[in-house]
Amino acid sequence: MTIRGNLQSIRRQLPERIKLVAVSKTKSIDQIKEAYQTGQRMFGENRVQELLKKWQELPKDIEWHYIGHLQINKVKQVVSVVSLIHGVDSFRLLSAINKEAEKCHRIIPVLLEFHIAAEESKFGLTIESAEEILSMPETAAMKNVSINGVMGMATYTIDNEVIRTEFEHLSEIFHLLKKKYFPNAGHFCEISMGMSDDYPVAVLAGSTIVRVGSKIFGAR
Numbered sequence: 001m002t003i004r005g006n007l008q009s010i011r012r013q014l015p016e017r018i019k020l021v022a023v024s025k026t027k028s029i030d031q032i033k034e035a036y037q038t039g040q041r042m043f044g045e046n047r048v049q050e051l052l053k054k055w056q057e058l059p060k061d062i063e064w065h066y067i068g069h070l071q072i073n074k075v076k077q078v079v080s081v082v083s084l085i086h087g088v089d090s091f092r093l094l095s096a097i098n099k100e101a102e103k104c105h106r107i108i109p110v111l112l113e114f115h116i117a118a119e120e121s122k123f124g125l126t127i128e129s130a131e132e133i134l135s136m137p138e139t140a141a142m143k144n145v146s147i148n149g150v151m152g153m154a155t156y157t158i159d160n161e162v163i164r165t166e167f168e169h170l171s172e173i174f175h176l177l178k179k180k181y182f183p184n185a186g187h188f189c190e191i192s193m194g195m196s197d198d199y200p201v202a203v204l205a206g207s208t209i210v211r212v213g214s215k216i217f218g219a220r
């Protein structure tokens with residue numbers, strides 16, 4: 001299958017309301033251009049240098065999503081080019097994004113990353129640590145970040161029941177936080193979950209953004 005064919009078949013499967021981020025990490029400029037030519041405008045990267053290089057070389061109507069673990073010392077470099085930072089998992093990171101975004105007069109949309117998988121290695125907040133961040137007056141005072149929802153990754157397994165349970169858990173977290181901290185905030189509306197192998201399960205569990213790489217561009 002071609003990149004075009006892969007994208008078309010994924011888009012056909014996705015309900016209209018769902019955003020598709022084409023995860024282009026490690027993929028070439030030409031491969032991204034091929035996706036761009038089919039109308040794809042959201043791309044996801046997880047390395048700062050690679051993102052900056054691609055941003056420079058590719059059309060400026062692309063929305064770049066930062067999907068990886070973002071180090072505090074690299075925040076400054078990404079805030080001027082990203083449309084959404086998916087993986088915010090600490091107050092320090094949120095605060096650093098706010099500070100750098102203020103310097104370039106931007107409001108950066110971010111998602112809070114939750115640890116929902118059984119694996120220990122993955123980054124992410126617990127519900128307690130997220131509530132701690134959301135309760136802080138310092139967080140409420142941040143004018144240059146917009147907390148738009150949540151993000152998470154399921155356990156790497158072929159057991160769909162495990163994956164389903166984890167994604168449903170993330171959906172519950174989203175609804176709990178929405179009710180408690182964002183009852184009237186229309187912008188808090190995103191649940192970023194689902195990758196190449198599990199996006200159909202994620203969609204059924206309420207995902208609003210799927211991040212798909214290898215199913216579009218081939219194995220890395």
Ligand SMILES: *Cc1c(COP(=O)(O)O)cnc(C)c1O
Pocket residue numbers: 023025046067068153194195196197211212213214215
């Ligand atoms: C690499 C990556 C993806 C895409 O993975 P595929 O299995 O290739 O679809 C999605 N989300 C994150 C956070 C990633 O790092």
